[in-house]
Amino acid sequence: MSNPGEIAAVIRAVLEALPVDALRAANTAAGESAERIAAATEGTGHDAPREALAHIAEGIERTGEALAGLGEIRERLNAYLAVLVPGVEAMVARPIAGPAGKRPITPPNRRHHLNSVGRKSQVREENTVILPGTDVRGDLDAIRRGEAAWLPDRDRCLVNGRLYGVEVPGTVYPDEGPGLVKLNRSEYKALKGLIEARGDMDSLPSALANNPAVTGADWQRAAEVYEHHKDYRSEDT
Amino acid sequence: MDIAEVREHxxxxAADLPLAALxxxxxxxxxxxxxxxxxxxGTGSEDAKAALAAFEPVAERLRRAVAAxxxxxxxxxxxxxAV
Structure with missing residues (x-):
């Protein structure tokens, strides 16, 4: 085939047929299956469901990579199409599922990052903390590329095993997953206290140290998170 | 949730995993x-060659997803x- 018009027609047909929507839907379906398995088997003590969830996470990740590969194919074909038929407009990318497809998304507020938590941080019923080293920026890039699964029942994006919500202006906020820690009110208060006291329990404000609402379990949980803080010093050092 | 419900869920x-879609x-x-x-x-375009070459890695990722x-x-x- 040497006629540029015919070649362009084939390229357009191929671009239309690339299974972008099917793969996004597949990731959404897989994410929903994972949620249902996790919810149904929580606390049962069996290894098989955990292994199943790990395999599903693998499937979602590989499908996400395939989606990125489709993006590359689309880019290359559009570039060739522009050369083949001067003046042609590249075919636009497919819409992204969920709210991220309706508005530009922006990174989570700094208050979510562990090293930004401080005395003035507002305490909420649920407080998700992002541990240092968690690739939130990479997650946002993946969401923008349409590689995240959208879980409509939970109103969350699932990407790289992490769940994110999107506020109306487009600000992404972390929910749960590897590198994200969800703390309740008391745990978060304890974490703030540890950060303020640089991990020294003897230097805690007395009102907090004697607060009956903050239990030993809360302190333990906060201490586990504080170990990731930039000011944390091991007792061994 | 009783065990019958757990089994059903x-x-x-498992049946809803997107094997057929992939x-x-x-x-x-x-x-x-x-x-x-x-x-x-016969077009010789680098973009065309790169686009064609990009199909196989995508297919390979999908095969791995299916296996997973x-x-x-x-x-x-x-x-x-077991239950």
Missing amino acids: VAEA QASLEVLDEQRSHLAEALS YRAAVSCCDDYLD
């Missing part, structure tokens, strides 16, 4: 790659056998 969730996508990819290869044969979901289904079956 797990069985349904298999269909693999077939679509293979078909489109053939169309494209035929249309682009099969393994997940197998684990669910093991669980259903």
